[in-house]
Amino acid sequence: MSYLIEASGIYKEFSIGSSVISVLKGIDIHVKREEFVAIMGPSGSGKSTLLYILGCLDRPTSGTYLLDGRDVFGASDRELSRIRANRIGFVFQTFNLLPHLNLFENVELPFFYFSFDDHGAKERVMTAVQRVGLADRLRHRPAELSGGEMQRVAIARALVIEPALILADEPTGNVDSKTSLEILELFQKLNDGGSTIVMVTHDSEVASHAQRVLVLKDGKFI
Amino acid sequence: MRKTLKIIVIAIRSLLQHKLRAALSILGVICGVMAVLAMVSIGEGAKRESLSQIEQLGTNNIYLKAISLTETQENAARERLSRGLTIYDKHRIMKGCSVVKDVACLNELTASMIGMIREISPQIVACSPNYVQVQKLFLSQGRFISDFDIEHKNLVCVVGDNVAEKLGPVGKPGSHIRIEEHIFKVVGVLRRYQKKAAKSSAVALRNYNNMVFVPLGTEGVLDQARDIIGPIKRELTEIVIQTYRADQVLKTAELIERIMGISHGGVKDYQMVIPLELLQQSQKTQRTFNIVLGSIAFISLLVGGIGIMNIMLTTVSERTREIGIRRAVGAAQEDIIIQFLVESVILTFSGGLFGIIAGIGGVWLITSLAGWKTAITLWSLILPLCMSIFVGIFFGLYPAYQAAKMDPISALHHE
Ligand SMILES: Nc1ncnc2c1ncn2[C@@H]1O[C@H](COP(=O)(O)OP(=O)(O)OP(=O)(O)O)[C@@H](O)[C@H]1O
Ligand SMILES: [Mg+2]
Numbered sequence: 001m002s003y004l005i006e007a008s009g010i011y012k013e014f015s016i017g018s019s020v021i022s023v024l025k026g027i028d029i030h031v032k033r034e035e036f037v038a039i040m041g042p043s044g045s046g047k048s049t050l051l052y053i054l055g056c057l058d059r060p061t062s063g064t065y066l067l068d069g070r071d072v073f074g075a076s077d078r079e080l081s082r083i084r085a086n087r088i089g090f091v092f093q094t095f096n097l098l099p100h101l102n103l104f105e106n107v108e109l110p111f112f113y114f115s116f117d118d119h120g121a122k123e124r125v126m127t128a129v130q131r132v133g134l135a136d137r138l139r140h141r142p143a144e145l146s147g148g149e150m151q152r153v154a155i156a157r158a159l160v161i162e163p164a165l166i167l168a169d170e171p172t173g174n175v176d177s178k179t180s181l182e183i184l185e186l187f188q189k190l191n192d193g194g195s196t197i198v199m200v201t202h203d204s205e206v207a208s209h210a211q212r213v214l215v216l217k218d219g220k221f222i
Numbered sequence: 223m224r225k226t227l228k229i230i231v232i233a234i235r236s237l238l239q240h241k242l243r244a245a246l247s248i249l250g251v252i253c254g255v256m257a258v259l260a261m262v263s264i265g266e267g268a269k270r271e272s273l274s275q276i277e278q279l280g281t282n283n284i285y286l287k288a289i290s291l292t293e294t295q296e297n298a299a300r301e302r303l304s305r306g307l308t309i310y311d312k313h314r315i316m317k318g319c320s321v322v323k324d325v326a327c328l329n330e331l332t333a334s335m336i337g338m339i340r341e342i343s344p345q346i347v348a349c350s351p352n353y354v355q356v357q358k359l360f361l362s363q364g365r366f367i368s369d370f371d372i373e374h375k376n377l378v379c380v381v382g383d384n385v386a387e388k389l390g391p392v393g394k395p396g397s398h399i400r401i402e403e404h405i406f407k408v409v410g411v412l413r414r415y416q417k418k419a420a421k422s423s424a425v426a427l428r429n430y431n432n433m434v435f436v437p438l439g440t441e442g443v444l445d446q447a448r449d450i451i452g453p454i455k456r457e458l459t460e461i462v463i464q465t466y467r468a469d470q471v472l473k474t475a476e477l478i479e480r481i482m483g484i485s486h487g488g489v490k491d492y493q494m495v496i497p498l499e500l501l502q503q504s505q506k507t508q509r510t511f512n513i514v515l516g517s518i519a520f521i522s523l524l525v526g527g528i529g530i531m532n533i534m535l536t537t538v539s540e541r542t543r544e545i546g547i548r549r550a551v552g553a554a555q556e557d558i559i560i561q562f563l564v565e566s567v568i569l570t571f572s573g574g575l576f577g578i579i580a581g582i583g584g585v586w587l588i589t590s591l592a593g594w595k596t597a598i599t600l601w602s603l604i605l606p607l608c609m610s611i612f613v614g615i616f617f618g619l620y621p622a623y624q625a626a627k628m629d630p631i632s633a634l635h636h637e
Contacts, residue, residue, distance in 0.1 A: 057550060057630050078554045085552020096547045096634060100239055112228070113552035157551070 002069070004165060004196050005031035005054060010063035012049055012219075023049050024060070025219035031198060033164075036191040038207035039200045041216035047200040048169050050216065054198060055088050055167045056080040068164060085113035089158030093170035095150040097142040097157075103129065104138045107156045114161055128160040132186060148179030155186055159195070166190065168199040172206050184209045233565040236541075247533035248573030250526030251613060255577025255606040256584055258519040262602035263585045265511050267595035272504045278427055279497040281468045282323075283356065284475050286311070286461040286482070287493045295489070302487030307458040309438075311485065315463055318481045321470040326356040328460040333402045333444040335434065342388045344381070344434045346401060347459075348441040356464045359430060364395030364410030371409075371437040380410040384431040399434075402444050406436060471498045523609055526573065527617035534566050534621035545625050546633030555626040562625050566618025567611055574610025578603055 012024035023046040031037050041047050052058040053065070056072055057080075065072055072083060089110075090096075097106045107128055111121045129135050132152035142150055151171060158166050168187070172180035180203075188209060191197050199210060207213045215222050237244045279285070288307045291299060299306070312325045329348040353359075354366040362383070371378050379399065386393030398405050415430040436444075465474050475496050482492065538545070545558055553561075585596045 052631055055550075078556070081549070081552055081554030081557070084550065088552075090550045092550075092634070096543070096550070098544055098547060100236070109548070110551040112225070112232075113548075113554070113557060 002033060003030050003066075004033045004035075004068055005029060005198070006064075006066040006069075007054065007060075008064055010050070010053060010060045010065065012046070012053065012058075013061045023219055024053075027063070027216075027219070027221065029054075029214065029221070031196060033196055034191070034194050035212065036187070036197045036210045037199070038210035038213045039198065039216055040202065040204065040207050040213060043202075045216045046219050047216050051167050051169050051198065051200050055090055055165075056083045057090075081113065082115060085110065086115050086161065087164045089161065089163040089166045091151070091154050091158050091166065091168040091171045093173040095142070095147075095154045095174070097150055097153055099142050102139050102141050103134060103145070103153055106142065106153055107160050109157060110161050124160055124162075125156075128156040131159070131189075132156045146179075147175045148182060151175055151179070151183055152186070155183070159190060164196060166195050166197045168197065170200055170202065172201065172203065180206065229561065229564055230568070233561065233568050236537075237565060237568060243533060244569060247529050248526075248569050248576070250529040251523070251570050251573030251610055252526075252577040252580060254519065254522035254526040254613075255574045255610055256581040257522050258515075258606040258609065259578055259581030259598075259602055260584050260588065261515045261518065262605060263581075263596040263598050264588065264594060265508065265515060266597040266599055266602060267589075268511075269504070269508050270597050271595045273501070275427060276497045276501045276504065279495075279500075280356070280358070280462075280464070281498045281501060282465050282471060283497060284463040284465070284471060284478060285495040285497075286463070286478070287495060288459045289491065289493050291491055295491070299486075299489045299491050302489055304486040304489040304491055305457065306491050307461055309457055311458070311482065312461055314481050314485055315461070315478055319463075319474050319477050321465050321467075321474055322463055323466050324352050324356055324464045326350050326353040326462045326464070327438055327458050328353060328462070329438065329441055329457065330459040331436075331441050331444055333441075336400050336402065342385060344385045344432050345429075346434045346436065346444070348436050348438045350438050353435070353462070356462050357430075359415065360413040361410045362413040364408070366410055367435060367437045372439055375439050375442075376437060377404055377406045377440060377443075378409045378437065379406040380412060380435040381408055382412050382429075382431040382433045383414040384429075385434055386411040401434070401436070404443055468498055471496060475499075519606075519609070523613050526570070527613040530566055530570055530614065531617040531621060533569075534562060534618055535624065537565070538562060538621045538625040541625075542628065542633045542636040545628055546630050546636065549628075549630035550634060558626040559619075559622040562622035563615060563618045566621070567614035570610045570614030570617075571607070574607045577610070578606060581606070 007030070008028040010024050010027040010029075011022070013020050013022045027050060029050075039047050039050065049058070053060050056067070056075075060073070063073070067083065068087070072080065075083070098109065101109070104125060107125045108121060126135070129138065132155055134149060134152055134156070137145065137149070142153070145153065151174070155171070171187075172183055175183065184206060187197055187199065201207050286307060309327065312327055316322060316325055327350045331346045331348060333346045334343055335346070349367065351367050351369050351372060354361070361380070364380070366380055367378065370376070379401070381389065381393055389399070391397070392399060393408070393411065395409050395411065397408050399408060400406070412430055463474065463478065465471050475494065479494065486492070548558065582598060585598060588594055589596050
């Protein structure tokens with residue numbers, strides 16, 4: 001089985017004024033297709049930073065990163081955006097839904113930037129919404145949904161384009177344990193269906209659902 | 223295509239979230255567009271009016287008009303044996319200028335029509351047969367005065383459209399009317415003449431509808447009585463010189479000026495009116511007007527544009543989080559730029575549309591209240607619309623660029 005993610009020697013530094021803080025200090029991470037990996041670590045260890053780099057939303061200061069065999073280190077903003085639009089789905093702790101759009105429109109959002117023809121978009125949105133079990137709430141705005149429901153909408157939005165890679169940053173961080181279980185079951189199902197998932201979490205209980213757990217500390221895996 | 227439509231729909235929806243704000247932000251553009259439209263229309267109206275007046279005089283023509291003299295001028299004229307405009311002036315001009323196509327003469331008479339059932343007082347003029355061609359007049363019935371009439375001093379006349387109408391059954395070729403002590407036979411009726419209301423005296427146009435034309439030479443029998451007591455008897459009140467082409471007018475005018483100067487012994491008992499010159503003058507004033515108009519339009523749209531930029535900057539900073547989300551699901555910087563540009567252009571374009579509606583209303587109000595001539599041309603609609611789109615792009619670019627260059631991750635974490 002080939003690797004979807006092959007990243008090695010990833011460094012990330014942030015410079016604030018004259019001071020430079022080094023967040024990632026030589027990360028090597030390889031993720032196979034259809035793998036479900038969890039990343040754990042204390043707060044401030046650089047988990048989110050790594051996830052954004054893997055998701056092409058940010059660039060490493062140095063290192064090599066091959067996504068599906070393609071080097072994305074030197075890619076332009078446009079190319080990175082293409083990759084995000086067509087191959088990556090993000091799920092955030094704070095859901096990040098657009099408040100003025102209803103459920104359907106939120107899930108439809110990625111199709112604005114999707115490169116391929118969007119003729120089947122409507123059906124695909126419906127399928128995604130059905131998979132998260134919210135088909136009866138299509139016209140609802142995020143404010144009319146519970147936290148768990150909002151996260152399910154966010155997951156539907158992430159999987160609607162059938163991405164090669166789903167990246168979740170503490171997806172259960174803002175919901176109770178029962179909802180958290182539902183969300184994990186959903187991830188499980190997606191993974192069984194062939195999705196590659198990288199999930200960041202604080203909770204070892206949550207992490208135990210993954211096939212592999214990586215622990216980040218002071219910018220390195222231990 | 224569908225995507226473009228979707229982008230527009232999304233932009234409109236975003237704007238409609240803050241209806242009042244959107245409405246207030248485009249007020250400046252509305253006013254600017256309104257001002258541009260109103261001024262273009264007023265300018266165009268004024269231009270058309272003066273143009274049509276001047277063109278009715280004929281841009282190929284030069285007019286020599288007799289003017290009434292002061293006592294000293296009259297004495298001078300008497301001394302130098304100048305008798306005002308005469309038929310000899312016509313001959314001299316015809317001989318002196320090679321590019322003159324035709325010279326027509328006209329003499330306004332003080333005679334009046336007598337014995338008619340209905341009260342009408344047409345202006346009675348004696349003219350040469352070619353007057354009808356030089357002034358581009360047309361007949362609806364019969365014929366105009368002919369060379370034969372002139373030669374034989376035939377007592378015939380041609381009546382204007384109004385006169386014919388008022389005369390009723392008599393206003394037809396073949397019938398007779400009485401002017402002073404003489405009976406004239408009607409030989410023709412002029413076609414109705416669309417007279418443009420003249421404002422400046424320099425381009426005063428004759429109302430041919432209300433005139434009666436008799437052959438030049440027959441006025442002797444009509445004007446006799448007045449000849450003895452009146453001032454120096456002028457033979458002609460107007461000579462119209464027609465050149466072949468408009469570019470010959472100014473040269474010919476110079477030549478005529480010289481001929482007239484010599485033959486009238488320097489007495490200025492005539493006035494020269496050159497429609498082409500008037501035309502050029504009015505074009506010059508128009509240019510000045512356009513510059514003023516342009517600057518006002520520029521300033522008002524600048525102010526409107528700054529209002530748009532202000533509101534777009536606010537919108538962008540309010541929607542930081544949205545920008546982060548869109549970036550995360552795959553929006554490139556160009557996509558963000560386009561999104562906000564589309565919003566600002568929709569704002570200004572709708573401002574332009576409302577401005578045009580308000581402007582048309584304003585123009586209508588000006589026309590009906592102040593009575594100014596206005597003309598709403600396609601150009602006066604397209605120009606402000608294009609300008610409003612341009613303002614949207616120009617002033618929306620900076621906020622859109624601000625939005626696009628945001629760091630997506632910080633944008634996502636923005637509260
Ligand atoms: N844009 C940035 N500029 C400066 N410093 C940053 C930036 N982004 C992250 N950092 C710093 O990098 C470090 C790691 O941040 P990161 O968000 O990756 O941590 P994390 O492991 O996800 O923490 P948490 O579990 O609290 O979410 C933090 O110390 C943070 O202050
Ligand atoms: Mg984090």
